Amino acid sequence: MEAGLKLYSYWRSSAAYRVRIGLNLKALAYELIPVHLVRDGGQQHAPDYAALNPQELVPTLRDGERVLTQSMAILEYLDEVHPQPALLPADAGGRARVRALAQQVACDIHPLNNLRVMQFFDREWNVPQPERDEWTLHWMRTGLGALETMLVGSFDTGRFCHGAEPGLADCCLIPQLYNARRFHLDLAPYPTLCRIEEACLALPAFDAARPENQPDAI
CATH class of the missing domain: 3.40.30.10 (Glutaredoxin)
Incomplete structure (x- = not known):
């Protein structure tokens, strides 16, 4: 340790x-x-x-x-x-794939529903809560839908986002699904993401x- x-x-x-x-x-x-x-x-x-x-x-x-x-x-x-x-695969192709999956969450989904974005909408533009929630849900649906498609369409997807061991992409996916549940997003359209989430949360580290x-x- x-x-x-x-x-x-x-x-x-x-x-x-x-x-x-x-x-x-x-x-x-x-x-x-x-x-x-x-x-x-x-x-x-x-x-x-x-x-x-x-x-x-x-x-x-x-x-x-x-x-x-x-x-x-x-x-x-x-x-x-x-x-x-390792959080990243040993091969360059695998590392690129895992980084792409992770960055879909960290760079494309999460920043658009970050706390400071919501606070700005409220403080500066007086955007009502329902509109703020719909903004958040729209970008979650868009991003998670793309992730689901990419994972379903790849032979590299295993028990986890990439193969049989959790890594960088899983570190990003699980918190985003937690956020999705906070906003009451229907996760039924994303069975692969939910399957991976279940495998991750069964591990003590997660x-x-x-x-x-x-x-x-x-």
Whole structure:
């Protein structure tokens, strides 16, 4: 077990959830430091935290004196520093496929329904809640539909997004499905995603990372 890792996290943050899964898959011990994204006007905006992460987002990972931001960069860093078990396949084609699946979530779906986007709609444009929810559901349906098609159409899809072991794509998929359920999205059109989710959540590494299992869950 590795000591000295500190993860600044919010229990319901998808990006922090990804990193918790990755740390757990690699059996890396870490200290979890909660950053509440709503309380006190958003603790991520506090001067001390903003000095640590100028984007004022979670997660942030401290590894000794090194400060790492952005969940995808953190996960690839962990994979390079602690290569086993691997989050990315050994072959270049496999790595490209897994990165594409992961980035569909991290770059295309998640940013469009992020908390700060919803807060901007509310604060700056006074967009009513039903319209904000429909915005979120539209982009979830679009993105998850594409993921379902890509996974069904590939022989590389196995028990997990890529083969028989969980990896980077699964770290991204599971938090996004958690978000989809929060917004009451009908997941029936995505049976492959749900099958993979069931396989993932049966593993202790994924179960321990669930939002409701975090010390700051409310």
